[in-house]
Amino acid sequence: MDSPNVLLIHCHDLGQYIGCYDVDIETPNLERLADEGARFANHFTTAPQCSPSRSSLFTGCYPHVNGLLGLAHTDWELDTERTLPQRLSDAGYETHLFGLQHISESPENIGYDEIHTAGRLSPNVAPELHSVNRAADVADTLSQYLNSGLNSPFFASVGFFEAHRLETDEPDEEEGAVLYGYGDRYDADDPDEIEVPGYLPDEPGIREDLAAMRGMVYAVDDALGTILDALESAGLEEETLVLFTTEHGIAFPRAKGTCYDPGVEAFLLARYPPLIDGGTVYEELVSNVDVMPTVLDLAIGETPADIDGYSLVPLLDDARTYSPRDRVFAEITWHGTYNPIRAVRTERFKYIRNFWHNPRVFLPNDVYASRAGKEVRGRYGRPSRVFEELYDLESDPHERENVADEADYEQVRAKLESTLATWMHETDDPILEGPVRPDDYDEMFDGLE
Known part of the structure; x- marks a missing residue:
């Protein structure tokens, strides 16, 4: 099997909120990709x-392994130069960045051979850098590249701003600021x-x-749809691995910013006709740390x-x-x-260990300062969170009943506590x-140790 081209498409804050994951929304192009490839149900x-x-x-690698323990536009940077585009470039691929990346303030350090478009993720610049029209612009640029004649296999990362919240003009009278929403465009x-x-x-508000x-x-x-059409027009469908995913759950309470399933679930669709049968659904547990080794394996x-991930090619x-x-x-x-x-x-249980006194459910700023956030601020702020949480996902799929202190679950709790500590x-x-x-935050911890 020849080395495939690789097209990795990713967007913001979408979780599994698409039609082929049993949500009541029509997303025909996403469903087209799933029908022509594979859907990973437990990604x-x-x-x-x-x-x-x-x-x-x-x-x-896990975030605490690669050093990016916070947002790239604040105080954090990758502690490694061995990124996916860097490794593929070293192997003879032409590597291209289209759109956002948000793992470095300096995208040229990530290892791309060519940066077509790039932009810092920040709500105050998002309307200028990332809009619904931007998607078509990136697809047009990609289409021109695909039709220009390829001398070697390519890797293209295509990142869209949607569906990240934006600052609006609507005032939050309780906080003396503005609310975050999704814009009027x-x-x-x-x-x-x-x-x-x-x-x-x-x-x-929800x-x-x-x-x-x-x-x-x-x-x-x-x-x-625009990008898939560009790939089809270039005649590269059969020789291109297409991956489409998002980085975490939707920007709503008990989702983004939490380790409950709605916060860490994400869709993952893959199409590569020489290897993947159309319409396949994989129920196995997989992690986005597995995407890089999968691409490199192929x-x-x-x-x-x-690295920490495992190839999904087997x-x-x-x-x-x-x-x-x-x-x-x-x-x-x-x-x-x-x-x-x-x-x-695991397939049945979720064990969560909290290491700091914080509100019961953390709300990132764009969630807290939203109409949805206003509905839950009081109930999610108190009491403070407990240090251990255990959920039986079979009987409690929405992780409402913490059973960490229940005698019937003590063996499960002890085993998962040990598993997490070992990791x-x-x-x-x-x-x-x-x-x-x-x-820049050392002064916050003076005297704590």
Whole structure:
């Protein structure tokens, strides 16, 4: 099998909120990709926030291993140069960046041969740098490149801003600031006509924000269609691995910024006709830390020994033996504030370890300062979170009933506590040594140790 071209498409804050994951929304191009390729039903990210999760996607390492424990536009940078585009470039691929990346303030350090478009993720610049029209612009640029004649296989990272929240002109009178929403350039749905996910309260602000977000989802879907059409026009469908994913759950309470399933779940679609049968659904637990070794396995026939992920090619290829994961790990350390959490999830159970006194449910700023956030601020702020959480996902899929202190679950709790501790020690998690400090925040911890 020849080395495939690789087209990695990614967007913001979308979780599994698309039609082929049983959500009541029409996303025909995403469903087209799933029908022509594979859908990973139980794909989870290493972090419920942008930069750390993306760092795993592009390095094959957990955030606390590659050094990106917070957002790339604040105080954090990757602690490695061995990114996916760098490794592929070294192997003879032409590597290209289209759109956002948000794992470094200096995209030229990531290892791309050519940067066509790039932009810092920040709500105050997002309308200028990333809009629904931007998707078409990136697709047009990509199409021109694909039709210019290729001298070697290519890797292209295509990043869209949608579906990240934006600052609006609507005042938040309680906070003396403005609310975050989804902008008026997208066509919202009727709030009364949509289904509210079971982990969210059915309140007007939740419905209004969900309805508005769906306009961004349609923009993402349209963008995907434009890119798939460009690939088809260039005659490269059969020889290109197409991957489409997002970095964490939707920007709503109990999702983004939390290690509950809605925070770390993400769609993952893959199409590569020589290997993947159309319409395949994989139920195995997979992590976005597995994407990089999967690409390298297909592209160069080997995976690095110095990463944390595992190739999924043996799962796709009946001629090889796949050893399924029995657990995935997730973490968050910094997101605007210090919020250290580590978690392990098996097919049935979720164990969460909290390391700091914080509100019961963390709300990132763009969630807190939203209509949806206003609905839950009081109930999610108090009491303070407990240090251990255990959920039986079979009987409690929305992670409402913490059974960590129940005698019937003591063996499960002890086993998962040990599993998480072992992982933290084996990966040299810095949180084991005490509070993790960004360079500019040392003064916050004076006297704590």
